[in-house]
Amino acid sequence: MTWRAVYHGDGKARETKIPPAPPWREFPRQPLGEIFQPPDGLVEAVNAAVCLRRPLLITGAPGSGKSAVIESVAAELRLGRVLRWHITSRSTLTEALYRYDALGRIHAQQLAATTGTQPAEDIGPFLQLGPLGTALLPSKRPRPMLIDEIDKSDLDLPSDLLDVLERGEFEIPELARHDRAEVAVREWGSDARPTVVRGRIQCTEFPFIVMTSNGERDFPGPFLRRCIRFVMPxxxxxxxxxxxxxxxxxxxxxxxxxxxxxxxxxxxxxxxxxxxxxxxxxxxxxxxxxxxxxxxxxxxxxxxxxxxxx
Structure with a gap:
């Protein structure tokens, strides 16, 4: 039984048993890897992206299953938890790589000054890697990452991504200038704190990146050249x-x-x-x-x- 009229609109309070939710609306969310049904051609596109270590750009209408691809691949290849970056018109490359709480550090230093204590020199607690920065950490297997609805981004964002997608590395300037050579920084969506040396992060296995697009805009040629492209049928x-x-x-x-x-x-x-x-x-x-x-x-x-x- 899936339908039950639990609300009558008569204003009368009553004890009513709520029907069970559909499987895709149960929380915690159930993994989609086992139930995802790839359309023709997608398996070949995924294998090409995995073998070539290139991002997979999937274009299709909203609700066509684009974002479920990453969960299916991550589950089947045992790549671990999926890192997610949901794009808006205000999204920037820097926020995807790392976030630095400069105001929080200033406040901590001011608090130490007013209490007469020695201010902490550790900058690590005020830094967090973003989803893309976490995906680029050294690892034995590619980390899975979803860049969702990239066509909603600022016009410059795809071009800003080019260097990172090509080189697989980036620098955190605040750490490159810091006195300490090694600083532990928290990962995105995790309590893990890998050590960053001289502010530089470089992947050892390029992450498996799925980028989705609703087809609302065109992308520059150099960006498309670095992607394996698939259009949902x-x-x-x-x-x-x-x-x-x-x-x-x-x-x-x-x-x-x-x-x-x-x-x-x-x-x-x-x-x-x-x-x-x-x-x-x-x-x-x-x-x-x-x-x-x-x-x-x-x-x-x-x-x-x-x-x-x-």
């Missing part, structure tokens, strides 16, 4: 049937197949729809207690509303 009935089966652990029934066919037809006609909308609809309308007639039709229209419409 339009969904097919066969592909979506596999996706539904993998996520719901059972093959789609007759109504689900009708929903899948309608979804494919609408996407091919130019409508903007996401695969998770289809999954939500199939999940909610399956089972014996699901609503009938007008309510069922209303739910289908609600859940499969085109993304470009308000």
């Amino acid at each position: 339009q969904p097919t009935v066969e592909m979506l049937s596999r996706v539904v089966h993998a996520h719901l652990t059972s093959p789609p029934d007759a109504e689900a197949m009708q929903l899948i066919q309608s979804f494919v037809d609408r996407v091919r006609s130019g409508e903007s729809l996401a695969v998770d909308q289809l999954l939500n609809t199939v999940f909610l309308l399956r089972g014996t207690d699901t609503p009938k007639d007008a309510t069922r039709k209303q739910l289908r229209e609600l859940l499969l509303r085109e993304l470009s419409r308000v």
